[in-house]
Amino acid sequence: MILIRHGQSEFNVLYAKTRVDPGIRDPHITELGRQQAAGSVRHLREFNLRRIISSPYRRTLQTASIIAEALSLPICVDPQVGEIAASVGEIGSPVSELSKTFGHVDFGDLPETWWPETEEQHHIDARSHGFRQKVRSIEDWPEVLVVTHWGFIRSMTGHDTKNCSIVRLDPHADHPGGGEVVAAEIS
Numbered sequence: 001m002i003l004i005r006h007g008q009s010e011f012n013v014l015y016a017k018t019r020v021d022p023g024i025r026d027p028h029i030t031e032l033g034r035q036q037a038a039g040s041v042r043h044l045r046e047f048n049l050r051r052i053i054s055s056p057y058r059r060t061l062q063t064a065s066i067i068a069e070a071l072s073l074p075i076c077v078d079p080q081v082g083e084i085a086a087s088v089g090e091i092g093s094p095v096s097e098l099s100k101t102f103g104h105v106d107f108g109d110l111p112e113t114w115w116p117e118t119e120e121q122h123h124i125d126a127r128s129h130g131f132r133q134k135v136r137s138i139e140d141w142p143e144v145l146v147v148t149h150w151g152f153i154r155s156m157t158g159h160d161t162k163n164c165s166i167v168r169l170d171p172h173a174d175h176p177g178g179g180e181v182v183a184a185e186i187s
Helices: 010-018 031-047 058-071 095-101 124-136 150-157
Strands: 002-005 052-054 075-077 144-148 167-168 180-183
Touching: 002 031, 002 150, 031 058, 031 167, 031 180, 052 058, 058 075, 058 144, 075 167, 124 150
Parallel strands: 002 144, 052 075, 052 144
Antiparallel strands: 002 167, 167 180
């Protein structure tokens, strides 16, 4: 499977300058983030992807939508691949609101309020392990793109990734760890 971190978000820009939570709930990607997502397509074409699994946060849905349009792929949402709940940026948006903007996305049975209510530093590893187990049973896992976050990718692979970095991961490899960075930050 292929993991990609979302494009640069409003949160990323401000946090990089101050190292303080800027208090932006469910931030959007920036113009650079849109360019990064579009630029990642040339790297992603080589994987013969069949579908996208995305975190339900706006920044991942925006990144996934840019990629999906370019590659003609369907998108479904899985909250298991969400970010570590450690800042205001991890307070999500209700499904009713997201579905108005992202009508092309399959939200399945995602509850209206799907994001963690409290910080969950220690739960990310359990979520990534659970996702790895689930993906192992998916026959086409090599053709799946997962649009996710720094914390989730780090938990799955041990890699610290930049925006729109691409990592190839065999879900049958030992947990945690594994994965090969295919493309670093796309600019």
